[in-house]
Amino acid sequence: MAELGLADTNGILRLPWVRPDRSSAGLGWSDLYVSTQSETPYRASFDAAGTHLVILHLGGPVTVRRGRDQVRRIQAGGLFMHPAGRDLTVELGGPLDTVHAYLSAKALPGELNEELGTADPLVEQLMLTLDGVVRQWEPAARTYVDHLTGLFAAHLAHHYSPARTRRDNGRLSEHQLAAAKELMTERLAEPIPLTDLAAAAALSVSQFTRRFKAATGEPPHRYLMRLRVEQACRLLRAEGLSIPEIAVRCGFTHQEHLTRVMRTRLGTTPAAYRRGI
8 A cells, every 4th residue: 555655745844944853754654644843934835735734833832824814823732734635825933843744535534624723632642642653663563553543533533524513503613712712812902803813713704703602602802801801800809900000901992991891891990899809
């Protein structure tokens, strides 16, 4: 059976500024190609490949852009997923060590969702284990690799397929919701356009807004305002900052804005809340 190799990938690993450390080339793996390398910042476009791509970030945080609209600052352990049969434009904003795993359509015959910055401890552990097998390869491990490949493909099919997304009754998936919440928390002090939140979930603005409300019971702007009020209350209890400083740190335009929102939502003012602690 033919080995899956560099020629079956979308071309990222052939870029001159990607420095490979080790790969499964020459090991005879027919449904999986694994490569570990250091990458420097780049922006490039790639034709569709016949393999599904999963990238594990070994370092971070680093900003990654997919296409024109999806932008995430991805932490170490974050994942980038791209399906077979689809062109890719990607920009890496900083130096990064990565593990790439390319799965054949035979191993994963369905579609794979586009994911950007998803955290999945099982996928992370599987990819680190596969990298370890490459690092200390012995022919007797072939059956073990086949087992890991099957487990890897089954997990991706179950958790990251469009069919699974459709079964979520029009709601954000757990991973999409976690990505949106993480972005809200990271940028609590800033205005956050809906386009950024939608990009974090790999959806259009209308899809994101509808599915976010279905998942949380609140539209995104109301949910974000609740997070800001909760953080303001935490800071008011800490007594380390003035009320105007807390207002700005929590994304309110000024103290009066925070006062108005707290009075509407909690029936009190920042000063009264602090005095009552």
